[in-house]
Amino acid sequence: MRLELGIIKIKDVQFGDETIIEDSTLYVNKKELIALARQDDRLSEADVELARPGEEVRIIPVKDVIEPRVKVSGSGELFPGLVGKMGTVGSGRTNVLRGAAVATVGRIIGPQEGFIDMTGPGAQYSPFSQINNVVLVLHPIDGLDPHAYEEAMRLTGLRAAVYLGKACKDIAPDELEVYELSPVTDTTLPRVVYLSTLLSEGLLHDTWFYGVDAKKLLPTLLHPNEVMDGAIVSGNCVSACDKHTTYHHLNDSVIKELYRRHGKDLNFVGVIVTNLNVTLLDKERSTDYASKLVKLIGADGAIIAEEGFGNPDTDLMMLCKKMEEYGIKTVLITDEYAGQDGASQSLADAVPQADAVISVGNANEVVTLPPMKHIIGDLKSAEVISGGFVGSVTASGGLSVEIQTIMGSTCQLGFGKLTARGY
Amino acid sequence: MAQKKYRVVHYLNQFFAQIGGEEKANIPPLIKEGAVGPGIPLQQALGEEGEIVATMICGDNYFAENIEAAVEKVVESVSRYKPDVFVAGPAFTAGRYGIACGASCSAVSKKLGIPVVTAMYEENPALDLYRKEVYVIPTADSVRGMKEAIPKMSGFVRKLGLGQEIGLPQEEGYFPRGIRVNQFVGRTGAERAVDMLLSKLRGEPFQTEYPMPTFELVPASPAIRDLRSTTIALVTSGGIVPLGNPDRIEAASASKFAEYNIAGVDDLTPDAYQTCHGGYDPTYANDDPDRVLPLDAMRALEKDGTIGKLYDVYYVTVGNATSVANSQKFGKAIAEKLKAADVDGVILTST
Incomplete structure (x- = not known):
């Protein structure tokens, strides 16, 4: 399976009469994009705004972020099983608008969304502060159930990413990234598998795999290219800091790093996706099954990335324990909830086998952020999103919030450079 | 022009201050100008940059028996000398002395905002009491370790006195305080993860970024055999609260719990109750709050005599992202209230 990503660099985004790319600028036909959003009759109103790196803009509350892409060749369509026709993705050519994203905004439940600052001290925490965002503000029709609003927003976001992606179908890419798990001849290299855990607790803690609700999955093996080509879609409304947006799945940093070292330091043998369900029965079944798969494919080591926190800490620890008992060496990636003072223990569960852990930061750390000139969305929701509190919006319109509220601040795919250290 | 010396106040017990042994352990706090006892080699080690301007002395028994008064006196006396650093001990294995060092440092740090450091043996009971608030430097288990302790303490006092940043415990040689601090580092989490895995696979040394905590296991209480005469x-x-969340419990990272009277309430209805818990779709909890706080079911059990009585007050907080430390604090406080009200059993519900 060989996947070519044709990278088209986007340095600016502007409204225009036509949705096209010229000189690294993405021009967006606002009318067409609004019309696309209005195709879903569960949405009453839609607006499009643009937010560029460095601008005094705060986007809140954000649900998902998606990188615009288009399949140029190869089987399947983007986001198969949801907005794309079913077919195995991960081969052929996919063009990517690198430096641009669709961000969906709307208050589905309140506590479960986050924000993006395009400048200021908040911007260092989010990868989305460094890219050009095409923001879709989507309002539901009266009386729409939250889960239906979530679905309308999720599908509209994906359609918008596909719509923008189409504009780069015939453009010669600035760079070509090639991903292929070429056979490794050096048999001494350790066989490494990547375990991607997908949040699937229900009640809007959902992830979609080839269109399947992840809570109904048994853990399964796949080629890393499938993840990079749209097999996994976020349906999550959970704490902003450590949910994996669709953008994160498309650009999975663990996959990229394992690819970079494939054939040199290790033999990257594949990806296993498993779910994070709520009942003990499901946890036992899924962690048993995932560990067994890792053993079956003869892996020596595994990187296990958590999504979410609290309840999923248990799945993370069960996976670690079961794999270590099979003799498979594990490294876990997790964030911490050590309290605002950093003095609490950080996880809801622990096993002694978890002796190799990457910490991507304490989500409870409080930051004070200045007001922004322009708000896309609704600033007041900062007081109800997870990690915000009454009084989070200061008199001047600034924010005093936990970094839990910032999109991707403690991404457990190891996307960023934040960590927490013990003092 | 010579740089201004940083000022240090040193805390000692009666023994190390050379006032006397157990027979003098009852002396109340007093302060002397200049360095005394172990303060003398400490002053030598500090050299020309810093000066021990005074030594605070208190008998170990006096301190242990009058801890509040002793701490107050220490803070008041120390403040008069306007030090840049407060240092206590070393206390080695001495428990009462260790507590006096820890409590003095903690109070001086909190009340006067002055950087503090003490030193003791790893098994001194004061270590776990104060390590989160106070830098504690490891020493040997007896006074024979004084010679090694002094340069370690003076190095640390110097750093504090000059206002230098204190690095990681393994770099600076203090007992880890268990405070997690966020930092941006040079490499992504994914890069660090692959490096760590390769080291682990090769059998090379590596350092985890989060050592696993040890959990306090709560033993289950014995089962109640007969519920008929109990209060539950x-x-x-x-997060089930009266509509409007009157006590403003946070949707995540709760800083408090609340209590509400449910005497005479048989059913939790959406016009009077709601959830304030973030992190999940509250539709079903809000439609019928009994789904999370099963009041209707408890009333039925009360009516048919399965239980004696449902207690008139329920307690509520939000579990979402709430730290273990806060949870322990709430749990303890709620348990004390329930115990005082002679409640026999509790049903705990979460989301």
């Missing part, structure tokens, strides 16, 4: 309480971390 409801406690929830699921």
